[in-house]
Amino acid sequence: MEHCMPRPTSLPFRLRHALLGLACLTCTLAAATLAQASAPDPRQYMHGIGAVPATAANTFNVFFSASGLPPRGADRNGSWPHDVYVAQWHADTGVLDAPRIFIQKPEAQEPVTVARNRTGQVMVSFEDGWNAPENVTQRYGIYNTALRPIKPYPQQVESGGHSGHITAVGDRFVVFYSDGWINGGGVDNLGSGNGVYVKVYDGRGRRLHDINIADERREWWPMIAGGNTRALLAWQQFVPGQSEANLKIAVLDPVSGRVTGEQLLHKHLQYYTYSVAWLPAVERFLLVGVAKGNGFADLIDSEGKLRASISCMPATVREAGITISDRTAYTPAADGRLLQFAVGPDSLTLSGTLMETGEKPAQWRPVGSIGLLRTSGSLDWLSLTEKGLELLRFDPAKAQPPSAVEQCR
Known part of the structure; x- marks a missing residue:
């Protein structure tokens, strides 16, 4: 399989298990048909970004996956050559230092995801195509705050x-x-994964x-977000005969390993378009997405109970x-703005929208972006694109109140 079909990430998670056992001719024909039927996948250039505090005060280590800088996309065989890069971002100045390669192996290491625990250790994880007996494997590494192994x-x-x-x-x-992977249905009829699982590490x-x-x-x-004592899990469920999914959530206690509160939260979910975060000031999880x-x-508490919700607002962006x-949260809107939320323990409102300081709509891509808070109070948003890492700036002081239309009234 490794030799009969290249590992293009344009096939959602490589159709790995769906195509196992097919003859090389079948693999080639399937790949050719798919390439003709769809536009180039932007994930072949860059995919996955995250940031954690660094050793110096007001400094963050920003990790992202890219097929070179500037990104070159798939190689001549159709495989994706992503490596994991890291760069320091400084909250005092808004300067992003020159990125360096952090992990480099043949075949893609993407999309990178990163977390820092209470005692300063940093975990970096991604789907890896290098030396993977089953075509891909989820791998990780753990480092100290200075990124030493x-x-x-x-x-x-x-x-x-x-x-x-x-x-x-x-x-x-x-x-x-x-x-796992099951062929058929889902986005472009390419199929679905076949299960979700958790592993907890010290x-x-x-x-x-x-x-x-x-x-x-x-x-x-x-998708996952970590709170004080619990983690919120969110994932999508395939619905036969439909082009949309169900969105499910549950709460995990990482000490006991107990999972509670599993529920179907939304129907008619736009595939892959949801994100989660933890708000320490109100001790609540925030989940945003697109449905209908x-x-x-x-707004969800640590027991999985829904405390407040907004049922209709501008669409958000995949992997943003x-x-x-x-008590304020921000996330990109599909129309090129940022959405601003005011959050309390039992309240959630769409409080404003922001345009980039250049007053032009951002060209958000469905491959990853993160916002970082400047010490001045402004927002730097790092967005992955086919041309490279783009830095956009937003001023929360210039937020505009949402219109009645934006609140679906």
Whole structure:
């Protein structure tokens, strides 16, 4: 399989298990048909970005996956040559230092996801195509705050695992990942993952829990956020005969390994278009996404109870981050703006929208972006594009109140 079909990430998670066992001719014809039927996938250039505090005050290490700088996309064989890069961003000045390669191996290491625990260890994880017996594998490494190795890459989460996202809760790391693939249905009729799973590690990389969340069911694209004592899990569920998914959530206690509060939160979800974050000031999780063609936002407590919601607002962006500033949250809108939310323990409102300081709509791409707070109070948003990493600036003081239309009134 490795030799009969290149590993293009334009096939959602490589159609890995869907195509296992097919003859090389079948692989070639399937890839050619798919290439003719769809536009080039922007993820072949860059895919996945995250940031954690660095050693120096007001400095962050920004990690992202890219096929070179500037990104060159797929190679002549159609494979994706992503490496993991890191660059320091300075909150005092807004300067992003020159990126350097952090992890480099043949075949793609993407999309990168990163977390820092209470004691300063940093976990970096991604789906990896290098030396992977099952075509891809979810791998990780653990480093100290200065990014010196503690249990460095390549450590294995799961052979054949993919789509992993990670968080930290206290001194523990939680890896939420998918495994398996079933052909047919979903986006472009390419199929779905076949289950979501959790592994919990300590700061030295020792595995503490191995938990089946949805074992060998058509559920995938796991997203996660870590709170004080719990993690919120969110993932999508395949719905036969429909072009939209169900969105499910559950709450994990990383100490006991217990999972509670599993529920179907939204129907008619736009595939892959949802994100989660933790708001320490109000001790709540925020989940945003798109369903029934409109954006939504939910405020969820550490037991999985829905405390407040916005059922209709502008659509959000696939793989875009949520940035928190005390009781205010921001995330990109599909029309090129930022959405601003005012959050309380039991309240959630769309409080404003922001345009980039150049007053031009941002060209958000569905491959990853994150917002970073300047010490001045402004926002730097780092967005991955086909041409490279783009830095956009927003001034929360210039937020405009949402219109009645934007609130679906």
